[in-house]
Amino acid sequence: MNKRMIYLDNAATTPVLDEVLEEMLPYMSARYGNPSSLHSVGRDAKAALDKARERICNALNMDGSGSMVIFTSGATEANNLAIKGFAYRMLRDGISKDDLMVIASSIEHESVLEPCRALEKEGFNVRYLPVDKDGMLKSESLEHILASSKCKSILVSVMLANNEVGTIQRLKEIAEVAHKYGAFVHSDAAQAIGKVKVDARELAVDMLTISAHKAYGPKGIGALCISKDVRLEPILHGGGHEYGLRSGTQNVPGIVGLGKVAELVPRFIALYQGRVRQLRDRLIKGLLEIPYTRLNGHPEERLANNAHISFLGVNGEDLIIKLDEHGIAVSTGSACSTLKQKESHVLRAMGLSREEINGSLRLTLGIQNDEQDVDYTLEVMADVVRELRRVSPYSKYRS
Numbered sequence: 239m240n241k242r243m244i245y246l247d248n249a250a251t252t253p254v255l256d257e258v259l260e261e262m263l264p265y266m267s268a269r270y271g272n273p274s275s276l277h278s279v280g281r282d283a284k285a286a287l288d289k290a291r292e293r294i295c296n297a298l299n300m301d302g303s304g305s306m307v308i309f310t311s312g313a314t315e316a317n318n319l320a321i322k323g324f325a326y327r328m329l330r331d332g333i334s335k336d337d338l339m340v341i342a343s344s345i346e347h348e349s350v351l352e353p354c355r356a357l358e359k360e361g362f363n364v365r366y367l368p369v370d371k372d373g374m375l376k377s378e379s380l381e382h383i384l385a386s387s388k389c390k391s392i393l394v395s396v397m398l399a400n401n402e403v404g405t406i407q408r409l410k411e412i413a414e415v416a417h418k419y420g421a422f423v424h425s426d427a428a429q430a431i432g433k434v435k436v437d438a439r440e441l442a443v444d445m446l447t448i449s450a451h452k453a454y455g456p457k458g459i460g461a462l463c464i465s466k467d468v469r470l471e472p473i474l475h476g477g478g479h480e481y482g483l484r485s486g487t488q489n490v491p492g493i494v495g496l497g498k499v500a501e502l503v504p505r506f507i508a509l510y511q512g513r514v515r516q517l518r519d520r521l522i523k524g525l526l527e528i529p530y531t532r533l534n535g536h537p538e539e540r541l542a543n544n545a546h547i548s549f550l551g552v553n554g555e556d557l558i559i560k561l562d563e564h565g566i567a568v569s570t571g572s573a574c575s576t577l578k579q580k581e582s583h584v585l586r587a588m589g590l591s592r593e594e595i596n597g598s599l600r601l602t603l604g605i606q607n608d609e610q611d612v613d614y615t616l617e618v619m620a621d622v623v624r625e626l627r628r629v630s631p632y633s634k635y636r637s
């Protein structure tokens with residue numbers, strides 16, 4: 239990058255903070271040990287892993303007795319381990335596919351939905367929960383499925399905060415309903431960590447997924463945090479690392495980075511709930527002053543950095559390209575589905591029209607943004623939208 243970009247795609251990834259990088263660097267050179275080695279070089283690396291696990295347990299308020307932090311290559315792998323690992327373990331424990339069910343919300347990230355679909359193909363019983371127009375799940379729809387189910391073993395997977403529209407689920411309520419029927423609860427907190435309080439005990443969840451790169455840490459590292467009652471089957475087999483649940487020599491520098499992120503969580507939350515929220519409100523207010531726009535996602539119960547807007551009569555991808563020419567980086571939705579170039583399943587599940595989906599844009603602020611970034615974006619956006627509408631086939635939106 240040779241010019242200064244205004245980076246408003248912090249839901250896709252975030253820059254690594256200097257403080258995080260500083261802690262990681264020695265583990266890429268002088269402190270290179272393998273944590274499985276018995277000698278002092280190895281024990282030094284093992285101590286770094288232990289420290290990171292402790293920091294993560296503290297950040298998530300996880301019960302010290304028997305809870306486990308399993309390091310993975312990111313949230314995608316953690317979600318796969320939670321879902322497939324649960325289903326395969328139940329099968330190994332003698333529960334038949336007919337007696338087993340996985341329930342996920344219909345707006346989960348692909349890294350939850352795809353393992354669910356893979357299980358379906360293998361003959362497992364999988365159900366998807368609907369959401370309302372704000373992307374909020376209703377616990378009654380979960381209760382309806384659970385009350386009529388005769389399954390002996392059930393996993394409910396509901397994300398804490400949505401990566402596209404930022405809606406924050408009432409997870410505690412959902413977990414209470416699930417537990418009433420003896421189901422286990424997994425939550426993908428990849429987008430929530432560092433922005434809202436993620437308290438495993440208060441939320442009463444059994445498994446939590448986190449990822450470092452959404453919160454100023456490095457890419458390629460995450461964790462699945464599980465309570466002592468959860469039993470999983472590994473999906474990666476090998477030397478038996480990570481309590482036998484994820485084989486492979488651990489990514490020590492990455493883990494140190496994730497641990498540092500966990501330590502910084504209270505500071506991040508204060509920044510997001512203060513300054514970033516104010517910037518986000520200013521951004522949303524300004525964007526909604528552009529004619530024929532609407533805010534997507536829950537108006538209040540949403541991530542403090544998320545502005546997801548539909549600009550009618552405009553194509554979201556055209557907007558991205560035009561804004562990029564002006565030095566502003568935004569996105570149409572999840573970075574992962576952009577690769578697949580398909581319509582957002584989240585917006586579809588929320589009942590948005592084709593036109594609202596086509597014209598949607600996600601702007602996600604970070605702790606590095608300031609008022610000038612927001613004001614410049616608003617100025618450019620008004621011009622760019624006007625320009626695109628001028629050449630749009632939808633003449634009714636020209637101004």
Ligand SMILES: Cc1ncc(COP(=O)(O)O)c(C=O)c1O
Pocket residue numbers: 249250311312313314315347349397399400401426428429449450458459460572573574
């Ligand atoms: C909600 C959510 N879950 C999972 C992931 C995947 O995370 P990772 O890149 O760490 O595999 C993402 C990243 O886009 C996400 O937003």
